Amino acid sequence: MLTNADVDHVAGLLTLRERQAFNLYATARVLQVLESNTIFNVLDSRLVERISLPTDVRTGIVDTNGHSLGLEVDAFPIPGKIALYLEDPHSENMGSVDQDTIGIQVTDSTGGGRFFYLPGCASMPKELGERLKNAELVLMDGTTWIDDEMSQQGVGEKTARRMGHMAISGDSGTIRAFKDLNVARKVFVHINNTNPVLNEGSDEYKATLKAGWTVATDGLELTV
């Protein structure tokens, strides 16, 4: 399941080309990006079914035989960005097209728990906050600590906002945005290599934990 078409989300499809059968879920908008790019023809259409994921309805997820996986997904558009490589350098419009980026809620349809997954999220409008309120678990965009982190470290010019991400810290940051949402477990994912929260000795890491957040690590397992 792809939550947008940016290269860090879709490049892995190229390593799934060795005749492995799976279902690929994404919005019609993201599927159109894949469809219009010949390189994704490496996914054999007889083995990989591309399934359009509607937003704002609940979708039962099935395996390649059409059998239920016991999971249901609610996909919903969130503030994001057109994939950076699709930007028209001659256009002023660098904004998001509807369904460029989604968040998802995954529910165990056999009666278990549920969680939210939003690896890219450009801002937190009120209705998104309402949706996340009182959630048991949210995996959230933790790309950068501050908005201009990449330029401060001399590794890029784009701000987090410019790339479709909220920063973790600050008045318009993620920690502040979640302050009153009463989410039981909050985990940062999609963390850029410039982000000081990856350093467990840093003040930023300690501040993140103190604010009630977990910083995801390779191999992390979560149960709901």
Next chain:
Amino acid sequence: MLTNADVDHVAGLLTLRERQAFNLYATARVLQVLESNTIFNVLDSRLVERISLPTDVRTGIVDTNGHSLGLEVDAFPIPGKIALYLEDPHSENMGSVDQDTIGIQVTDSTGGGRFFYLPGCASMPKELGERLKNAELVLMDGTTWIDDEMSQQGVGEKTARRMGHMAISGDSGTIRAFKDLNVARKVFVHINNTNPVLNEGSDEYKATLKAGWTVATDGLELTV
């Protein structure tokens, strides 16, 4: 330096997108494939110069400051294939376009040795054999052992030939084709995971060594 545009050659460019400066050499034909695919826009054109590599002349290789690397390359068209993902399923023409696939000879312009690199090669016409004759070192397409290896192992339908590769064994295979070329060191590279030469206990591995070939391994270092 790309010797063709197939996905196993170009997908790695997506992991070189983190603002690393380098020069990208390829034929005009392969550069056109990259140019026409927006996903390669992740390579910032201010950092990555795409340099057209002419065939059948010697080209001095330079770093990103235009300084010589002390290496010269002779690129030459060889039998190959249009990248599989670029095939038109409605066309009968699955053959190669000129410059889809090249071999290269790399020469130490400070007076050292030279070697050939041909990771994809669909057949060995007489003029290619003449070019390789008496070479000190050739790194050669070792994709499959037999032509229909993928279908025999139930992991694919395409033959080696269909993918633009010679098989190692057999009357039209690579070992036979090199038999009278008097190449001092012959190394198989670009070996598919179905190829039994990867198993050092196999008869095919032993036959390959007996025929005077080396099977490349990760970390292999060669000096010319």
